Amino acid sequence: MSEDKQYNDGSENPEQLTGLKTGELKKIAAGIPAVVSSLKQVFGEAGVLRGLKALGELNQKGGFDCPSCAWPDPDDERSGIAEYCENGAKAVAEEATTKKLHADFFAQHTVEDLAALSDYEIGRKGRIAEPLFLPKGSNHYQPVSWEAAFHKIATSLNALSSPDEAIFYTSGRTSNEAAFLYQLFVRAYGTNNLPDCSNMCHESSGVALGESLGIGKGSVKLDDFYQAELIMILGQNPGTNHPRMLTALQKAKAKGAQIISINPLPETGLMAFSNPQTFKGVLQINTALTDLFLPVKINGDMPLLQAIAKLLWEAEKQQPGSVFDNDFIKQHTQGFDAYMQHLQQLDIQALAGHCGLSLAQIRQAADLIKDKKKIIVCWAMGLTQHKNAVDTIKEVVNLLLLKGSIGKPGAGTCPVRGHSNVQGDRTMGIFEKPSQELLQRLGANFNFSPPQHHGYDTVASIKAMHDGKAKVFFAMGGNFLSATPDTHYTARALRRCQLTVHVSTKLNRSHLVHGEEALILPCLGRSDKDILNGEEQFVSCENSMGVIQSSKGVLSPVSEQLLSEPVIVCRLAKATLGSRSTINWDRYLQHYDHIRDDIERTIGGFDQYNARVRYPGGFYLPNANREQRFSTASGKAQFNQAVFTAPKQAPDELVMMTIRSHDQFNTTIYGLNDRYRGVYNERRVILMNEEDMQERGLVKGNLVDLYNTHNGTERTAHGFIALPYPIPRGCTATYFPETNVLVPIDSVAEKSNTPTSKHVLLKVKKQQLPST
Numbered sequence: 001m002s003e004d005k006q007y008n009d010g011s012e013n014p015e016q017l018t019g020l021k022t023g024e025l026k027k028i029a030a031g032i033p034a035v036v037s038s039l040k041q042v043f044g045e046a047g048v049l050r051g052l053k054a055l056g057e058l059n060q061k062g063g064f065d066c067p068s069c070a071w072p073d074p075d076d077e078r079s080g081i082a083e084y085c086e087n088g089a090k091a092v093a094e095e096a097t098t099k100k101l102h103a104d105f106f107a108q109h110t111v112e113d114l115a116a117l118s119d120y121e122i123g124r125k126g127r128i129a130e131p132l133f134l135p136k137g138s139n140h141y142q143p144v145s146w147e148a149a150f151h152k153i154a155t156s157l158n159a160l161s162s163p164d165e166a167i168f169y170t171s172g173r174t175s176n177e178a179a180f181l182y183q184l185f186v187r188a189y190g191t192n193n194l195p196d197c198s199n200m201c202h203e204s205s206g207v208a209l210g211e212s213l214g215i216g217k218g219s220v221k222l223d224d225f226y227q228a229e230l231i232m233i234l235g236q237n238p239g240t241n242h243p244r245m246l247t248a249l250q251k252a253k254a255k256g257a258q259i260i261s262i263n264p265l266p267e268t269g270l271m272a273f274s275n276p277q278t279f280k281g282v283l284q285i286n287t288a289l290t291d292l293f294l295p296v297k298i299n300g301d302m303p304l305l306q307a308i309a310k311l312l313w314e315a316e317k318q319q320p321g322s323v324f325d326n327d328f329i330k331q332h333t334q335g336f337d338a339y340m341q342h343l344q345q346l347d348i349q350a351l352a353g354h355c356g357l358s359l360a361q362i363r364q365a366a367d368l369i370k371d372k373k374k375i376i377v378c379w380a381m382g383l384t385q386h387k388n389a390v391d392t393i394k395e396v397v398n399l400l401l402l403k404g405s406i407g408k409p410g411a412g413t414c415p416v417r418g419h420s421n422v423q424g425d426r427t428m429g430i431f432e433k434p435s436q437e438l439l440q441r442l443g444a445n446f447n448f449s450p451p452q453h454h455g456y457d458t459v460a461s462i463k464a465m466h467d468g469k470a471k472v473f474f475a476m477g478g479n480f481l482s483a484t485p486d487t488h489y490t491a492r493a494l495r496r497c498q499l500t501v502h503v504s505t506k507l508n509r510s511h512l513v514h515g516e517e518a519l520i521l522p523c524l525g526r527s528d529k530d531i532l533n534g535e536e537q538f539v540s541c542e543n544s545m546g547v548i549q550s551s552k553g554v555l556s557p558v559s560e561q562l563l564s565e566p567v568i569v570c571r572l573a574k575a576t577l578g579s580r581s582t583i584n585w586d587r588y589l590q591h592y593d594h595i596r597d598d599i600e601r602t603i604g605g606f607d608q609y610n611a612r613v614r615y616p617g618g619f620y621l622p623n624a625n626r627e628q629r630f631s632t633a634s635g636k637a638q639f640n641q642a643v644f645t646a647p648k649q650a651p652d653e654l655v656m657m658t659i660r661s662h663d664q665f666n667t668t669i670y671g672l673n674d675r676y677r678g679v680y681n682e683r684r685v686i687l688m689n690e691e692d693m694q695e696r697g698l699v700k701g702n703l704v705d706l707y708n709t710h711n712g713t714e715r716t717a718h719g720f721i722a723l724p725y726p727i728p729r730g731c732t733a734t735y736f737p738e739t740n741v742l743v744p745i746d747s748v749a750e751k752s753n754t755p756t757s758k759h760v761l762l763k764v765k766k767q768q769l770p771s772t
C-alpha cells in the first residue's frame, strides 16, 4: 500500500457518490425555506430546549458570537427573536449537538475505518468528549489524561533541535484571549511559525490594502451600507457565505443604493432576497438586489476594473470634475498621473476580451458608477485566491481613489471575512511575519527576547513538514487537511510529522490523517458556558468591520473534560516552558480579565479593554482610513499600475474555481444539498458551461475524472458528475474541499502566497462505464 493510500485522505473517493438530484436554480435567497432548514438542523442536533436556548443568545448583546462567518451585528437595535441566519443556526447546531464521542467509540472504530467516511459523515459523529491519544503504530485513539497530554506535547517540543521545527496553526474561530496567549507562548517558546487560515483566504487583501492604504483591513462600518449610493460586490457569494449581509443590502436598496454584482455564477443571494425576520419576508415578498449583473470570466476582475476606469476617465475628460474627485486625489493620493498614463496604454477591447464581457456591459457599469460619490466595494475569495490577487485588489482601491470613496460616510473598502475571528486573531499577533513594534512590546512587557526572523505561513508550513524540516504540528482549531490545497501532498506532510495535535470541538479528517503520534484536545465551543474558579468567563472577537465584542456561551458543555482554549494554552505553556518562562501563566488561569489587561498594554487600540468590551455591542478599533489617513511610506493612498497577463492555457483545458455549497461553512459540511444552485444529495459535481460539455461529448449526469499537470506532477480527482450550469465558457466550478486535490501546492498568489484555489487549470475526461 503506498504512503498516499495508507489512509483515505478524503479527496478521492468516487464510491461516496450518493445519488444526485437536480432542481431549478433558486431565484430568491432565504425566506421560509431558510427558517425550516435552520430549525430542522438545530432541533435535530441539539433538541428543542437546548436549541432554542442557544439560538436565543446567538449574536445578542451579552450573548455569544456566531462561530461561523465574520459579518457584523447591527450597532444599534438587534432583533430579540433571531439575530442570525440559516448558516449561523447550522453552525450552532454543530456545536450544540448532544452527540458525543468518548473513548469507547474509538475503541470500536479504527482510524482507518473513520478515514474512509466522507467529511460530512465524519462531522455528524459528534463532539469529542475527552482527550485522546494515538500511539505510534496504533489504529485506535485511546483516552489520555490532560496532564499526560500536555507532558507528551511539551516533551516533543523540547526535544526538537530548533523551535522552528514546530508549526502552530490557528483557525479563525479562536478568540482574542486565546489567540493572544497562544502567540505569546509560541514566541516565548522561540518561533514565529504561526500560520493561520487567513493565509488561505484574505492574505491578498491584507497585503494589497496594507501597501495601498496603510492598513490591511477594510474601512467601512455597517452603517455605511445605509448611506452608500452604489455597492459593488466582486467574487463573493453573500447568500451562502455571509447571509446576513443580504439584510444590509436590502436595507441599502430601500435607502436608494444601487448594486452591481460581478461573479462568474449568477448566485441566488446576489439576485433577490426574502428576509424571514420581517413580516414581508414571511409573506414571501422579496427584494430584487442586483441592478447590474456582470458574469465575468474567472479572474476577469482586474481587466474589468481597468476597462471601467478607462471609461470613467473618458467621461471625466469630457466634463472635467464631474466623475473624479480631484480634490481627494490631489490631497490624499500618490501616483495618479502615472496610473493615468498606464491606463492610456491599455486596449479596452483586449480588456473586454480578458474579462469575457461586451463593451456594452462594461459601459453599463461605468455609467452606473460615474455620477456616484459614495461607493462601497465588497469582495471575498473570488478575488483573493488568484495569482494576480494583490494587484486585482489594488485595482479595486484605484477605482475607489478615483471617486474619493474612502474615509467618508457610505464609502470604502469591504473585504468580507470568512471566519468569525480571523481578523481578531491577526490583530492579536497570530502572524508569521510580526511587526517589529509587536515584537518589541512583547519583549518589553514579558521580559523575553522574541524570535526576530519570520516564520512559515500555511503553504510554507506544509512544505516544511513535507520536507522533514518541521516535525511537530499543533492546530488551534480548524480542519487543516481539508482546508489546505494539494490534499495528497499535505496528507504526506502531516504523516511525516512526529506528532500532530488538534484542539477541536468535533471529529474531523485532520485527526485521521496524522503524524507518527497524535493527540486530540477537546475544547469548549462558543456556545458553551466557560466557568473558571467558579466564575463564568467571556471571551471577545473582532468582526469584519473592526468591532470588538464579548462572547459568552450559555449551554452546559457536553462533557466535564472539556477545557477552554485559553486554559489549554496556559497549561501547555507551563508544561513546555517550565521554569524558563518569564510569563505568569497562573494569573491568566485566575480570570480572563488578566489576559485582556495584558492585551491592552501590548496591542494598540485596546485602551480600557475590560471596561469597553463590557459595553453592550462592544467598541470599534481605530481605523485610520476612516479619517482619510493613510500610513503608507508616503503618507498617501497609493495608485497602483498592473498589467493583466492571461495565464497560459491549452485549448482543451478549462479553468476551475472551488466554491462552497449552501449546506457548508468552510470545511464543515452540514448536508448534501446546495439548494440555491439546484443541486441535491451530492457534492461530487462539476458545474460546466453547456457548450463546453457538448464540445467534450458530455451530457448532464455523465461521470468524469478531473486532472491536471503542474510543474510535471499530474493530479487527478476521480468520479465527478458533469452538470450544465450558467457559467462563462471555459469556466467550471466544483465544491471545496473535494477538489483541493487539484490545487497545486506551489500555485500561489504573488506577494501573499495564498493558494490559487479560484483558478485551477484542468481537463475533463469522461469515465468509460464498465461493460456488463
Ligand code: SF4
Residues within 6 Å of the ligand: 059, 066, 067, 068, 069, 070, 071, 083, 084, 085, 086, 087, 088, 089, 241, 242, 243, 244, 245
Ligand atoms: S451572517 Fe455570518 S455571523 Fe451572521 S449569523 Fe450568519 S453565519 Fe453567523
